[in-house]
Amino acid sequence: METGYILKARGITKSFPGVKALADVDFSLRKGEIHALMGENGAGKSTLIKALTGVFPKDAGQIWLNGAEISPRTPLEAQQIGISTVYQEVNLCDNLTVAENIFSGRYPRKFGLIDWDKVYRRSEEMLAALELRIDVRQPLSHYSVAVQQMVAIARAVDISNGILILDEPTSSLDANEVKQLFNVMRKLKDKGMGIVFVTHFLDQVYEVTDRITVLRNGSLIGEYATKDLPKTELVSRMIGREWTESQESKTAADTVDDVFLQASGLGKKGSVERIDLTVNKGEVLGLAGLLGSGRTETAKLLFGIDKADSGVLTIGGEEFALMNPKKAITKGIGFTPEDRKVAGIVGELTIRENIALALQAQRGLFSFISVRKQKEIAQKYIEMLQIKTPGTEQKVENLSGGNQQKVILARWLATRPKLLILDEPTRGIDVGSKSEIRRLIRELAADGMSIVFISAELEEMVQCCDRIIVLRDRMKIGEVRGADMEENNIMRLIAEGANGYGESNGLGA
Amino acid sequence: MANLTASVRNIGRNPIIWPLLALALLMIFNLIAIPGFFSIEFHDGRLFGSVVDILKNASPLAIIALGMTLVIALEGIDISVGSVLAIAGAMGIFMLDGYPTWIAILAALGIGVLCGLWNGMLISILGIQPMVATLILLTIGRGIAQLITGGRIIDTTSASYTFLGKGYFLGLPIQAFLILIVFALLYVLKTRTAFGLFVESVGGSKTASRYAGIRPRSIMMISYAIVGACASVAGIIVSANLGSADANNAGLWIELDAILAVVIGGTSMRGGRFYLGGTVIGALFIQSLTTTIYSLGVPAESILLVKAIVVILVCLIQSEAFRKLFVPVGKKAIIE
Incomplete structure (x- = not known):
C-alpha cells in the first residue's frame, strides 16, 4: 500500500430494497488534501459516506485507514478510530449546552468526576480556533443553525484522527461564514488532515478543493485534480450529458398587475x-x-x-x-418549508401517502381519496417530476434529498394551488x-x-x-x-x- | 421457488403475522397439553367451552386496546382507561335507578367521552405529556366513581342492561359481537375516511403534518375521546356482567394489559403506523394465556411469573433486531 494516503476504499457496494445505491466504488484520500465528492441526488455520495462511517454495513468492499484495514459497524466505532463526520443536518442535542455537545460521551474526568472547568475551557479554545466566540454554557438551541454547524465541526475536528468528513456543511451558512469555514479547512489541511467535502456549490469546490471524485447513479465516474477539470466538464460528468447553463426564458414582466x-x-x-x-x-x-x-x-x-x-x-x-x-x-396557498426533513416529509409513510396528504387535508376528514385514486395521483407526479423510485409504495425516508423535495412539491401541486x-x-x-x-x-x-x-x-x-x-x-x-x-x-x-x-x-x- | 421465497418474505414484513404466530403457537400448545380445550358444547341454544370463554372475557381488554391503538399511534398513551371503565360502569348502574336502560347507556358513554376529551385537552392544548396528563384521571377517576356510587357497591336487576354482559346472540356471548362492532367502526374510520392517514401522519411527524394543513390538535382530541368511549363500553360490559358497579376494583390494571396488547399487535410506541387487527389478536393472546395458565393448574404464586416469561418471548418475536439474529430478513431484495 502506497504511503501518503489516509483513507483508501476499494470496491464498496451497497444495495437497499429496490435500489442499488453503490456499485464497486473506489475512493482515496491523501494526507493534507481537501477532496470533493460530487454527484447528483441519488448518485451515492451520502451512501458512500455512511458506508465509510459505519452508519450501515457495506455489502462488499474494503476500507483501509492509515494502512490498516477497518470495518466500522457503528458510527461510534468509526469515531473511536478517528473518522468523524459532520452531516448535512446538524446532529446534535438542542437542549444540551454548546460545551456538553462538544464533549458528550467523552467528558474529561478529574477524581472520577467530570472536570467541568476543562470542558468549558477546551470548548472555548476549540471554537476560538474556528474564530467563533460564543458562550459555551448556553444551550445549543440558543444559537442559529450556522453556529450549530460550527459547533458540530469543532466536535468532529477534536475527535478526528487525521480525517474529517463534511457532508454539505455550507448549505445553511452565509457567505462570510463559508469564508470562515474555508479558512479553518485550509488550516486543518496545512496540519496534514485529509478532508472529504461534499457539496453542491460548484464555486466552493473550485475555491477550496484539491481533487474531485465524481459519482453517478451509484458508480464511480472518475477522480480528477481540481485544476485539471474545467467546471463545464465537471457538470457534464455529474449529469452524464452535455450541459449548457440553462437560461430559462422569462415571461415579459409587462403583465397587468x-x-x-x-x-x-x-x-x-x-x-x-x-x-x-x-x-x-x-x-x-x-x-x-x-x-x-x-x-x-x-x-x-x-x-x-x-x-x-x-x-x-x-x-x-x-x-x-x-x-x-x-x-x-x-x-x-401551498408551502414547501426549508427544513425538508423535519417540516416536510413524513418519513415513515409512503410516497403515495406523502403526496396525498395536503390534498386530503384540503378536502377534510370525510371526503376520503381512495387508495386507488391516491396511487393514480402519486404515479402522475412521479412521472411528471421524474421522481426516482421503484413505485408509489416506497417509504419516503428511503429517497434521496432531491427526490424527497420533489415529493413535497408534488404534494402541493396535487392541491392545484393558486399561490x-x-x-x-x-x-x-x-x-x-x-x-x-x-x-x-x-x-x-x-x-x-x-x-x-x-x-x-x-x-x-x-x-x-x-x-x-x-x-x-x-x-x-x-x-x-x-x-x-x-x-x-x-x-x-x-x-x-x-x-x-x-x-x-x-x-x- | 423464487416467487415462494419472495412471498414468504412479504408475509414476514406484515407486522400482523407475528402476533398471529404467537396466538397459533399458544393454541397448538393448548391442543396438546390441555385435553378438551377446544371442546365446545351446545345446549339451550348457547355455545360453551374455553374458547367461548376467552372471547367473552377478552372483550373489555380488546375494546380498550383498540382505542389505545389510536393514541399510541399518535405517540401518546392513556393510562386512565381502568379508572374511566370504573366511572362509566358506576354511571350506568347509577342511572338505571330511575331512568330507562338506553339513557343509562348513553350516560355511561357520555361520561367516558368527556373523560377522553379532558385527557385530549390536557395533552393537545396544554401540551402536558400524555403519561402525566392521563395519570391525573387514573388517580382521581376511582374517586369520581366512588362519588357516583356513594362509596358503596351498587347493583341492578335490569335485564336489558345485564344482557350486555351476560347475554347471548346466535349462540355466542354478546361480548364477541361488541368486539366486532367496535373493531368494525374503527376499521371503517381508518380505511374509509382520512382519519387513518391523518393519525399515521401526525404520529410520524407532527410538524410536517401541520405544514400539510392537518390539525394535530383535532386529531388528538378525537382519538382520546375514542379511547374514552371504548373504556366506557368496557365499563358497561363489566358492570352488566356483574350486575353491579365496584368503583375500587373494576378494570384495575387493565391499562397495562391494553398497552401490551397494542404492542404485541405490532403498533410501535414511537407512533406512526397502527394495526387494529393486530391489537385484537394481541388482546385475545393475553386472555388465552391467562386461561391456559389457569387450566394447567399452575400454582397461584407462579401465575404472574409464567405470564411474564411468555410475554417476554412474544416481545422478542416482535423485535426485528432479535429476529435478524436468526433470519436475515429482506437483505437481498435488489432490483438491478
Whole structure:
C-alpha cells in the first residue's frame, strides 16, 4: 500500500430494497488534501459516506485507514478510530449546552468526576480556533443553525484522527461564514488532515478543493485534480450529458398587475417587523436576504404556520387577521418549508401517502381519496417530476434529498394551488434537479400560478423572479424589478447601512 | 421457488403475522397439553367451552386496546382507561335507578367521552405529556366513581342492561359481537375516511403534518375521546356482567394489559403506523394465556411469573433486531 494516503476504499457496494445505491466504488484520500465528492441526488455520495462511517454495513468492499484495514459497524466505532463526520443536518442535542455537545460521551474526568472547568475551557479554545466566540454554557438551541454547524465541526475536528468528513456543511451558512469555514479547512489541511467535502456549490469546490471524485447513479465516474477539470466538464460528468447553463426564458414582466394576495402591516414581534407586500397572479415574487433576515419568517406568516400579531392579509377580496395552514390551503396557498426533513416529509409513510396528504387535508376528514385514486395521483407526479423510485409504495425516508423535495412539491401541486410558497426548494440538491425545479417554477407561473420564491442563491433568484423584495434585519428594505434586478444591486441593498454583510444575524431591529 | 421465497418474505414484513404466530403457537400448545380445550358444547341454544370463554372475557381488554391503538399511534398513551371503565360502569348502574336502560347507556358513554376529551385537552392544548396528563384521571377517576356510587357497591336487576354482559346472540356471548362492532367502526374510520392517514401522519411527524394543513390538535382530541368511549363500553360490559358497579376494583390494571396488547399487535410506541387487527389478536393472546395458565393448574404464586416469561418471548418475536439474529430478513431484495 502506497504511503501518503489516509483513507483508501476499494470496491464498496451497497444495495437497499429496490435500489442499488453503490456499485464497486473506489475512493482515496491523501494526507493534507481537501477532496470533493460530487454527484447528483441519488448518485451515492451520502451512501458512500455512511458506508465509510459505519452508519450501515457495506455489502462488499474494503476500507483501509492509515494502512490498516477497518470495518466500522457503528458510527461510534468509526469515531473511536478517528473518522468523524459532520452531516448535512446538524446532529446534535438542542437542549444540551454548546460545551456538553462538544464533549458528550467523552467528558474529561478529574477524581472520577467530570472536570467541568476543562470542558468549558477546551470548548472555548476549540471554537476560538474556528474564530467563533460564543458562550459555551448556553444551550445549543440558543444559537442559529450556522453556529450549530460550527459547533458540530469543532466536535468532529477534536475527535478526528487525521480525517474529517463534511457532508454539505455550507448549505445553511452565509457567505462570510463559508469564508470562515474555508479558512479553518485550509488550516486543518496545512496540519496534514485529509478532508472529504461534499457539496453542491460548484464555486466552493473550485475555491477550496484539491481533487474531485465524481459519482453517478451509484458508480464511480472518475477522480480528477481540481485544476485539471474545467467546471463545464465537471457538470457534464455529474449529469452524464452535455450541459449548457440553462437560461430559462422569462415571461415579459409587462403583465397587468392582477393582485392575488396583499399583506399590509403584517408582522410578529421578534420575527418580522410590519411588512407590506402584494403577490400578483402568475408572477414569481422573490424574498431575498441573509439567513435570519426575515425571509422565511415572512413566508410562515403568509401561510399561517406562525401567527401574526399585527396586520391584515387580503386574499381574493377577503380579509384575514389570523391565518392558519388549513385556511391557507382552502384559499389555494401551498408551502414547501426549508427544513425538508423535519417540516416536510413524513418519513415513515409512503410516497403515495406523502403526496396525498395536503390534498386530503384540503378536502377534510370525510371526503376520503381512495387508495386507488391516491396511487393514480402519486404515479402522475412521479412521472411528471421524474421522481426516482421503484413505485408509489416506497417509504419516503428511503429517497434521496432531491427526490424527497420533489415529493413535497408534488404534494402541493396535487392541491392545484393558486399561490405556492417555496422556501429554499433547491437547497442541498444537485444541479440537474435544481435547474428542473427552476424550469418548473417558470412553467407554473406561465400557467397563471403565483409563486413566492426564497433562495440563498441570488443568482438563481435573479434568474427565476419577476420581482424581488429585499429584507434585512427582519424588515423590508427594498424592492427590485426589471433591469434593476441584478445580483450586485441586491447585494448592495443587503449590505448597505450600519450592518455589514454577514453580520446581521439575530440582531433585533 | 423464487416467487415462494419472495412471498414468504412479504408475509414476514406484515407486522400482523407475528402476533398471529404467537396466538397459533399458544393454541397448538393448548391442543396438546390441555385435553378438551377446544371442546365446545351446545345446549339451550348457547355455545360453551374455553374458547367461548376467552372471547367473552377478552372483550373489555380488546375494546380498550383498540382505542389505545389510536393514541399510541399518535405517540401518546392513556393510562386512565381502568379508572374511566370504573366511572362509566358506576354511571350506568347509577342511572338505571330511575331512568330507562338506553339513557343509562348513553350516560355511561357520555361520561367516558368527556373523560377522553379532558385527557385530549390536557395533552393537545396544554401540551402536558400524555403519561402525566392521563395519570391525573387514573388517580382521581376511582374517586369520581366512588362519588357516583356513594362509596358503596351498587347493583341492578335490569335485564336489558345485564344482557350486555351476560347475554347471548346466535349462540355466542354478546361480548364477541361488541368486539366486532367496535373493531368494525374503527376499521371503517381508518380505511374509509382520512382519519387513518391523518393519525399515521401526525404520529410520524407532527410538524410536517401541520405544514400539510392537518390539525394535530383535532386529531388528538378525537382519538382520546375514542379511547374514552371504548373504556366506557368496557365499563358497561363489566358492570352488566356483574350486575353491579365496584368503583375500587373494576378494570384495575387493565391499562397495562391494553398497552401490551397494542404492542404485541405490532403498533410501535414511537407512533406512526397502527394495526387494529393486530391489537385484537394481541388482546385475545393475553386472555388465552391467562386461561391456559389457569387450566394447567399452575400454582397461584407462579401465575404472574409464567405470564411474564411468555410475554417476554412474544416481545422478542416482535423485535426485528432479535429476529435478524436468526433470519436475515429482506437483505437481498435488489432490483438491478
